Amino acid sequence: QKEVEQDPGPLSVPEGAIVSLNCTYSNSAFQYFMWYRQYSRKGPELLMYTYSSGNKEDGRFTAQVDKSSKYISLFIRDSQPSDSATYLCAMVSGGSYIPTFGRGTSLIVHP
Amino acid sequence: SQTIHQWPATLVQPVGSPLSLECTVEGTSNPNLYWYRQAAGRGLQLLFYSVGIGQISSEVPQNLSASRPQDRQFILSSKKLLLSDSGFYLCAWSLRPPRGGETQYFGPGTRLLVL
Numbered sequence A: 001q002k003e004v005e006q007d008p009g010p011l012s013v014p015e016g017a018i019v020s021l022n023c024t025y026s027n028s029a030f031q032y033f034m035w036y037r038q039y040s041r042k043g044p045e046l047l048m049y050t051y052s053s054g055n056k057e058d059g060r061f062t063a064q065v066d067k068s069s070k071y072i073s074l075f076i077r078d079s080q081p082s083d084s085a086t087y088l089c090a091m092v093s094g095g096s097y098i099p100t101f102g103r104g105t106s107l108i109v110h111p
Numbered sequence B: 001s002q003t004i005h006q007w008p009a010t011l012v013q014p015v016g017s018p019l020s021l022e023c024t025v026e027g028t029s030n031p032n033l034y035w036y037r038q039a040a041g042r043g044l045q046l047l048f049y050s051v052g053i054g055q056i057s058s059e060v061p062q063n064l065s066a067s068r069p070q071d072r073q074f075i076l077s078s079k080k081l082l083l084s085d086s087g088f089y090l091c092a093w094s095l096r097p098p099r100g101g102e103t104q105y106f107g108p109g110t111r112l113l114v115l
Helices: none
Strands: A011-014 A019-026 A030-040 A044-053 A055-058 A061-066 A071-076 A085-093 A105-110 B003-007 B010-013 B017-026 B032-038 B042-053 B054-060 B066-068 B072-080 B086-094 B110-114
Touching: A019 A085, A019 A105, A030 A061, A044 A055, A044 A061, A044 B066, A061 B032, A071 A085, A085 B054, B010 B017, B017 B032, B017 B086, B017 B110, B032 B072, B042 B072, B054 B066, B072 B086
Parallel strands: A011 A105, B010 B110
Antiparallel strands: A019 A071, A030 A044, A030 A085, A055 A061, A061 A071, A085 A105, B003 B017, B017 B072, B032 B042, B032 B086, B042 B054, B066 B072, B086 B110
């Protein structure tokens, strides 16, 4: 079993839909959780960063961490075609600086 | 603000030729530096990381090497490229614990095609 599992998709949704992207993990030592957005042929861009459990909101994006279930989510409200990209989750243990990445979920938002 | 540069953006090289990819970071000092490879349809593979000048840790045995001649400069090299070296190479930086380190910031990447 991989440390971080992420469905590769593609996930195709109509413009305006609420998108839910998810990752599960097995290492209970993970404390920091990140979401990156990667457009085709570009480097990943940090979207959201959370510590421990709970929710964090930034504009149309909400990151949610459930440590008891070892499950993290990224919600995108009012999705736009410009949100079409690959979304990678990443997580790291306290005191470490080497994150473990998911393989990414490809999201397509069609007009 | 911090900026990370990588060059070249795209590279096509014959099998057996040498390789040198360069990464520089601006706007921060003493960063941790990382080299990743991202093959088509696959995840990020950590190749090397460095916590200081001349300090390189290798994650995957291969024909690649890395060097850090200056605080904010990270170089990925090979003496002889293999077909399997093709991929998207990403440089990243992070702050050092306890200032941070949990989040990495990526460069624009270099697309390498070995023929």
